[in-house]
Amino acid sequence: xxxxxxxxxAVVALIVLGVxxxxxxxxxxxxxxxxxxxxxxxxxxxxxxxxxxxxxxxxVAAGSVQRDPDSLEVRFTVTDGxxxxxxxxxxxxxxxxxxxxxxxxxxxxxxxGHFHAHEVLARHDETYMPPEVMKSLEAAGHPPExxxx
Amino acid sequence: MxxxxxxxxxxxLGSPPTFHKLCRVLSPWLWAGFLVxxxxxxxxxxxxxxxxxxxxxxxxxLFIHVPAAWQAMAGYVIMSILAVIALxxxxxxxxxxxxxxxxxGAAFTALCLATGSLxxxxxxxxxxxxxxxxxxxxxxxxIYLGIMGLYAAFEDRRKGARxxxxxxxxxxxNIPLIHFSVEWWTTLHQGATIRLLGESRMHPSMMSPLxxxxxxxxxxxxxxLLDRARNDLIDQDRRKNWIRxxxxxxxxxxxx
Amino acid sequence: MIPxxxxxxxxxxxxxxxxxxxxxxxxxxxxRRRRIIAExxxxxxxxxxxxxxxxx
Numbered sequence: 001x002x003x004x005x006x007x008x009x010a011v012v013a014l015i016v017l018g019v020x021x022x023x024x025x026x027x028x029x030x031x032x033x034x035x036x037x038x039x040x041x042x043x044x045x046x047x048x049x050x051x052x053x054x055x056x057x058x059x060v061a062a063g064s065v066q067r068d069p070d071s072l073e074v075r076f077t078v079t080d081g082x083x084x085x086x087x088x089x090x091x092x093x094x095x096x097x098x099x100x101x102x103x104x105x106x107x108x109x110x111x112x113g114h115f116h117a118h119e120v121l122a123r124h125d126e127t128y129m130p131p132e133v134m135k136s137l138e139a140a141g142h143p144p145e146x147x148x149x
Numbered sequence: 150m151x152x153x154x155x156x157x158x159x160x161x162l163g164s165p166p167t168f169h170k171l172c173r174v175l176s177p178w179l180w181a182g183f184l185v186x187x188x189x190x191x192x193x194x195x196x197x198x199x200x201x202x203x204x205x206x207x208x209x210x211l212f213i214h215v216p217a218a219w220q221a222m223a224g225y226v227i228m229s230i231l232a233v234i235a236l237x238x239x240x241x242x243x244x245x246x247x248x249x250x251x252x253x254g255a256a257f258t259a260l261c262l263a264t265g266s267l268x269x270x271x272x273x274x275x276x277x278x279x280x281x282x283x284x285x286x287x288x289x290x291x292i293y294l295g296i297m298g299l300y301a302a303f304e305d306r307r308k309g310a311r312x313x314x315x316x317x318x319x320x321x322x323n324i325p326l327i328h329f330s331v332e333w334w335t336t337l338h339q340g341a342t343i344r345l346l347g348e349s350r351m352h353p354s355m356m357s358p359l360x361x362x363x364x365x366x367x368x369x370x371x372x373x374l375l376d377r378a379r380n381d382l383i384d385q386d387r388r389k390n391w392i393r394x395x396x397x398x399x400x401x402x403x404x405x
Numbered sequence: 406m407i408p409x410x411x412x413x414x415x416x417x418x419x420x421x422x423x424x425x426x427x428x429x430x431x432x433x434x435x436x437r438r439r440r441i442i443a444e445x446x447x448x449x450x451x452x453x454x455x456x457x458x459x460x461x
Contacts, residue, residue: 008237015318023322034334036280057335094274096203104337121273126342128208129352130199180431187427191420207412210419217423253430260426264419271415369427376434383441387448396445 037104040083043115056085056115057104057123065099078105078115085109089117096122165382166391168242172379179372186365193358201355210268215343216362217261221289222324224254224370229321232314242382244310247317248300249377253370255293262286273337281330282338285323292320306385 001009027034037057056078064077073090076099087105097103102123107116129137161167194212201208228250235244265283266276277283296313303309331340342350343359351359386392 005237009233012233012236012318015315016321019319019322023326027326031334034281036278036337037335039335094272096272096274119275121275121278121337123337124203124272124339125350126339127350128201128204128211128342128355130354131202132199133352133354134202183427195416195420205412207415209416213419213423256426256430260422263422267415267419267422271412369430373430373434376431376438380434380438380441383438383445387441387445392445393449396442396449 039080040078040085041080043085043109043113044083053106053108055104055106056087056109056117057102058085060097060099060101060103062099078103085113085115087115087117087120089120091118091120093120094122096124163240163242165242165386165389166395169379169382169391169395172375172382176372176375176379179368179375183365183369183372186361186368190358190361190365193361198355198358204272207268207271210264212358212362214261214264214268215359216366217257217264218286219363220366220370221254221257221261221286222327223367224250224257225289225293225317225321225324227370228254229317232317235314236311236318239311241307241385242378244307244314245381245385246374246378247314248296248310249374249381250370251293251296251300251313251317252377253373255290255297256373257366257370258286258290258293262290269337275337278337280336280338281334282327282336285327285330288323289320289327292316292323296320306381 037055040056040058043056058078058080061077061079061084064075066075068074071090072092073088074093075086075088077084078087079085087107089105089107097120102125104121104123105115105117106119106121109115162171190212194209198209200206228247231243231247231250234240235247262283265286269278270276296316299316300306300309300313303312330336331338344350349356383392
């Protein structure tokens with residue numbers, strides 16, 4: 001390699017490393033803002049801001065879903081296995097919404113620790129398998145986690 | 150010895166007539182390969198693989214969405230490697246190839262975003278969310294478009310290519326960000342299904358169309374890149390003798 | 406053939422988009438090349454003086 005090319009290559013390497021370092025610093029500083037949702041544990045530790053719009057993510061606790069027969073109101077508990085947050089929502093839920101499913105609720109937390117959501121999104125996991133395989137796994141007593149987080 | 154021959158081949162690619170010929174010969178084969186792979190992949194994706202236990206048939210969007218996403222990112226890495234060669238060795242055909250990669254990569258990024266949206270609506274319940282994965286993918290589209298715009302803004306094509314190549318290297322930082330976004334932060338988007346290290350989270354009975362489609366779009370990326378590079382070369386060299394000879398021989402017409 | 410028809414719209418739209426973008430990537434460079442070559446042919450014919458008007 002000629003000296004000119006070596007110099008150019010060094011400049012190229014410098015650009016890539018420089019931009020990489022700058023980005024690393026920037027995203028470290030912005031880390032909390034990059035989170036799309038917080039867990040019930042974060043809410044309990046009060047690291048999540050109160051009376052401010054937040055997204056709460058976790059699993060719908062088994063047996064917690066109560067639907068109002070006269071309206072679209074639904075109440076359920078979001079859990080991450082360590083802490084629970086009761087959630088109320090009025091509206092149409094995504095098709096994937098069910099007990100044990102990962103969900104993200106967008107809304108605010110009142111003083112009583114109750115979460116009022118105006119939007120509920122379903123979160124699915126990265127596992128794909130045919131229904132029969134799932135059934136046989138369940139029969140064998142090894143169902144995969146319904147959804148992580 | 151082998152290294153020497155590689156080096157000679159590499160230098161000959163720098164010659165516009167040789168490069169033009171390579172594009173002309175290679176492109177139809179790559180397109181044909183893409184068609185075969187896509188035909189097998191699409192058939193298997195729609196009619197052979199079983200539905201998913203959780204998402205039913207809507208997960209079939211994966212066989213378009215995931216290959217498009219991988220190609221959008223792999224295309225960027227290929228473009229970056231070309232950009233380094235273009236900047237260090239200043240080979241004009243490589244500069245042209247780097248710039249030809251951007252519109253194809255942008256097309257795959259747009260396809261990934263659009264199919265992701267069409268998948269998100271029925272499954273998540275929303276067309277779009279500003280989570281780290283989706284946002285970084287949107288940034289990738291803007292980077293691709295920025296590279297195309299910067300290249301087009303210069304009267305001097307070679308100068309434009311060199312400046313745009315620097316933007317290619319600057320934008321490279323976004324690629325690991327896209328990949329690790331689902332691990333570093335909480336996102337609406339789920340984690341990686343197919344892992345280079347460790348076990349994949351997809352049942353083997355569903356893998357085949359994903360592989361066919363992935364290979365298919367790789368071939369298509371190469372074909373589309375060569376097609377565009379060849380056009381740029383003809384356009385830039387329209388006053389040069391070798392182009393005039395080609396046209397005089399009638400070797401450029403429709404099969405040019 | 407797809408049993409769950411509720412999702413068919415989203416699935417078919419995705420596959421349709423794929424076909425449309427691939428076709429576009431195939432056609433666009435070919436249209437452009439045809440245009441460039443036609444321009445060059447004309448230029449070349451003008452210069453060498455044996456300009457045959459294709460419409461004549």
